[in-house]
Amino acid sequence: MPELSYLSSARYGKDAVRVLRVVREGSTHTVVEYNVRVLLEGDIEVSYTEADNSVIVATDSMKNITYYLAKVSPHILIPERFAVHLGTHIVSKYAHIHKAFVDIEQLRWSRIIVGQDGKPHPHSFFRDGDEKKTVKVQIDGTAGKDKIQAHVSAGINDLLVLKSTGSSFTSFIRDEYTLLKEVDDRIFSTSIDLNYTFTPVNISPPKDEKKLDIVIPASEQAEAGGVWDPKVLDRARTITLEVFAEDESASVQATLYKMGQKIIAENAGVQTVSYALPNKHYIPVDMSYMGVDNLTPAKAEVFQPVAAPSGLITATVSRK
Numbered sequence: 001m002p003e004l005s006y007l008s009s010a011r012y013g014k015d016a017v018r019v020l021r022v023v024r025e026g027s028t029h030t031v032v033e034y035n036v037r038v039l040l041e042g043d044i045e046v047s048y049t050e051a052d053n054s055v056i057v058a059t060d061s062m063k064n065i066t067y068y069l070a071k072v073s074p075h076i077l078i079p080e081r082f083a084v085h086l087g088t089h090i091v092s093k094y095a096h097i098h099k100a101f102v103d104i105e106q107l108r109w110s111r112i113i114v115g116q117d118g119k120p121h122p123h124s125f126f127r128d129g130d131e132k133k134t135v136k137v138q139i140d141g142t143a144g145k146d147k148i149q150a151h152v153s154a155g156i157n158d159l160l161v162l163k164s165t166g167s168s169f170t171s172f173i174r175d176e177y178t179l180l181k182e183v184d185d186r187i188f189s190t191s192i193d194l195n196y197t198f199t200p201v202n203i204s205p206p207k208d209e210k211k212l213d214i215v216i217p218a219s220e221q222a223e224a225g226g227v228w229d230p231k232v233l234d235r236a237r238t239i240t241l242e243v244f245a246e247d248e249s250a251s252v253q254a255t256l257y258k259m260g261q262k263i264i265a266e267n268a269g270v271q272t273v274s275y276a277l278p279n280k281h282y283i284p285v286d287m288s289y290m291g292v293d294n295l296t297p298a299k300a301e302v303f304q305p306v307a308a309p310s311g312l313i314t315a316t317v318s319r320k
């Protein structure tokens with residue numbers, strides 16, 4: 001019987017590897033908590049097509065490598081670098097593995113502020129909201145293990161914001177399907193997902209297997225707004241929040257575009273900026289049957305949050 005099918009793609013690995021790392025500097029501790037996903041591609045077809053497990057790096061081993069590097073990597077506190085280190089370590093160690101896809105979600109642990117003078121506590125933290133920092137790294141060793149490239153992107157998920165005015169929505173298409181009234185004043189709330197990408201960078205794996213590190217050229221490390229600048233996320237977050245707060249929003253679309261433009265303008269290495277912004281609707285409650293005006297925009301004070309359906313506005317803004 002002729003073969004009717006073939007394996008057209010294959011990628012496997014470990015998902016949801018949860019790790020908390022404590023870094024001690026005397027009595028001052030720093031903690032990071034990550035959810036890590038590691039997926040691999042390479043010459044692994046026979047594990048699917050021939051039941052040949054000899055090419056499989058067990059996903060359990062991937063978990064163990066993640067924990068081992070969480071212990072020894074000098075990059076553990078910066079998730080972009082840790083992801084690059086983890087992916088590069090695996091791709092350079094296993095000859096038949098050509099690509100690693102490392103995704104990290106960083107949960108928020110902020111220092112508890114104590115005392116009358118408001119001092120950050122040296123070893124106590126609180127979960128500072130649902131927002132996560134996200135990092136996606138693709139380590140590509142297909143051109144050779146001494147020519148490894150890292151494709152790095154990072155951003156934010158689940159940053160929930162709301163403004164009670166400074167947002168309108170008018171002049172959209174009106175036809176037989178249109179129920180929505182034009183409004184020159186409305187609540188604007190969204191849960192921000194942001195992802196920005198950098199141009200790929202070259203990574204040298206360690207020459208000495210035991211010296212567990214990757215070599216990042218010093219010139220690249222120093223580039224402001226570049227892939228190794230740990231301040232890019234802070235700037236992208238601040239820009240996102242400031243534009244959201246200060247823009248006289250004509251629509252979610254128009255505000256999104258301004259956010260993306262500003263991140264590109266202020267971060268030299270950022271090539272593309274993508275947002276996914278659900279429009280979380282808040283509907284003024286109709287009290288007219290009680291003779292109470294809660295519908296005129298200036299009089300609207302009581303709103304019903306509507307979980308679903310929501311709008312979903314997405315776009316990518318790219319450097320020319």
Ligand SMILES: O=c1[nH]c(=O)c2[nH]c(=O)[nH]c2[nH]1
Nearest residue numbers: 169180250251252253279311
């Ligand atoms: O900012 C908005 N963009 C839309 O595309 C849209 N559609 C809608 O019903 N309300 C809104 N608001």
